[in-house]
Amino acid sequence: MDNNRKSLVIGMIGLGFAQLGTAAGTIAGTDIDNTAVVSYEVVGTPQTVTSNTVTLTVAEVLDVDVTLLSGPASVVSGSTTQELLFVVTNTGNGTEGFQLAINNALSGDDFDPVASTPAAIYFDTDASGDFSAGDIAYTPGSNDPQLAPDASVDVLLVNDIPASLADGAIGLSELGAAALTGTGDPGDRFPGDGDGGIDAVVGTSGADDAVSGQYLISDIRLDVIKSATVLDPFGGSDPVPGAEITYRIVVTPTGTETATNTVFTDPIPANTTYLANSITLNSGALTDAADADVGVYTATPMPEISVDLGDLIQASGAQTIEFTVTIN
Amino acid sequence: MNDPAMMSAKGLLLTSLLILAGNALAQQGTIQLEHKAEQWESVTDAEGIEQTRLVEAARVLPGEEVLFSVTYTNVGDQAAEDVTITNPVPDHMSYVDNSATGDNTSVTFSVDGGETFGAAQDLLVTDALGAERPALAKDYTHIRWVVDSDVSAGASGTVRFTAVVE
Secondary structure (H helix, E strand, O other), rough: OOOOHHHHHHOOOOOOOOOOOOOOOOOOOOOOEEEEEEEEEEEEEEEEEEEEEEEEEEEEEOOEEEEOOOOEEEEOOOOOOOEEEEEEEEEEOOEEEEEEEOOOOOOOOEEEOOOOOOOOOOOOOOOOOOOOOEEEEOOOOOOOEOOOOOOOOEEEEEOOOOOOOOOOOOEEEEEEEHHHEOOOOOOOEEEOOHHHHHOEEEEOOOOOEEEEEEEEEOOEEEEEEEEEEEEEEOOOOOOOOOOOOEEEEEEEEOOOOOEEEEEEEEEOOOEEEOOOOOOOHHHHHOOOOOOOOOOEEEEOOEEEEEEEEEEOOOOOOEEEEEEEEEEE | OOOHHHHHHHHHHHHHHHHOOOHHHHHOOOEEEEEEEEEEEEEEEEOOOOOEEEEEOOOEOOOOOEEEEEEEEOOOOOOOEEEEEEEEEEEEEEEEOOOOOOOOEEEEEEEOOOOEEEEEEHOOEEOOOOOOEEEHHHHHHHEEEEEEEOOOOOOEEEEEEEEEEE
């Protein structure tokens, strides 16, 4: 090709580059325009003509993904309001509402968890990952989550556990999410029902998804809650170099059986230094050496503290461990 | 030819040639373009045999391919030289490798918004770190077809390419 021909083309249409799309592709409702240009010469006179513009509109793909975030939940027979954490993600390319549903009548388990009342589906409103007072209950048709493309919402299933189950028994509970526009086989079309009146088309997920989580009966369960308190060199609570962080770990046994040979181990956080002889168990001081008392600090290979709690039953009550580090 | 718009265009063109004041009126086009976007659709006939056919595209989905075709027709009464058709790869779409076709044409591509064109194997793009690498089909911003010979009065041809919705 010679350069003269290149220079003849003067009408360039459709410049610019595609804006970022979503994981599912171009946003629903986007118009894609295209116009061609022809240049030529007639008797030495250069001329340019543009074509008609063809316009394509990107339809809405209905897709959703449900993923379980929590591992098997260790629960005690007869306990109530035990939660499983899921995340529901709009994997389509348009804004869509989703209906949520719980299903406990699943095969392949030993018992059926019982949906808690008054509600069994909650949004993890406070983002704690746990079922807590600030979480808002889900009511179908009332507060169905509306999700933009790629947006997600954390959802908790809250169940009660039947009494008198054997140790090791497993119960499954499933969260389902379905596009409000409609579900079906991939490729099924809902003309005019998509964003802004465009067509909506069922994507590879079938526009619905469901996944189950597991409750595991353990006749003894240990709940561990860790908190930290900072004391800086100036009497305040700023985590500055030289400030001391005191960690408090509370281990609470629940159930009818015994947790034998329970050892609590905690690595010393990076960029901190363990404060010698600062381990306490239920307010009683422990030495760092591996000796008669149950507390040990080991510097290598990784600095960590451990406390041998021995055999724990529910009647042992909460065990409170504290230790202190200094910020480097 | 039943299209009244096209008939009046022809009429204007004839007039312009008569009065030898061709330039302004020639803007109407000695060459006309017809641009189409189509998709392959699979249909099963009465005998249960699956066949594919092209249907006009209007609603598309991410991942779907669209066949763009541009038909050029010399509606004047003189040959057109150096006929060059340029088509941008639309926003939100990527060119499908080796899909540009056109009888009796030479095809080149641009990766810089139509500033320069070159053969596919000669194109380079600069990545975010400033390094150059060979261009991929998805880097193309424009496609150009140069018709290898003059397009005589009444002659026509079609060039095509396929792009996929991102």
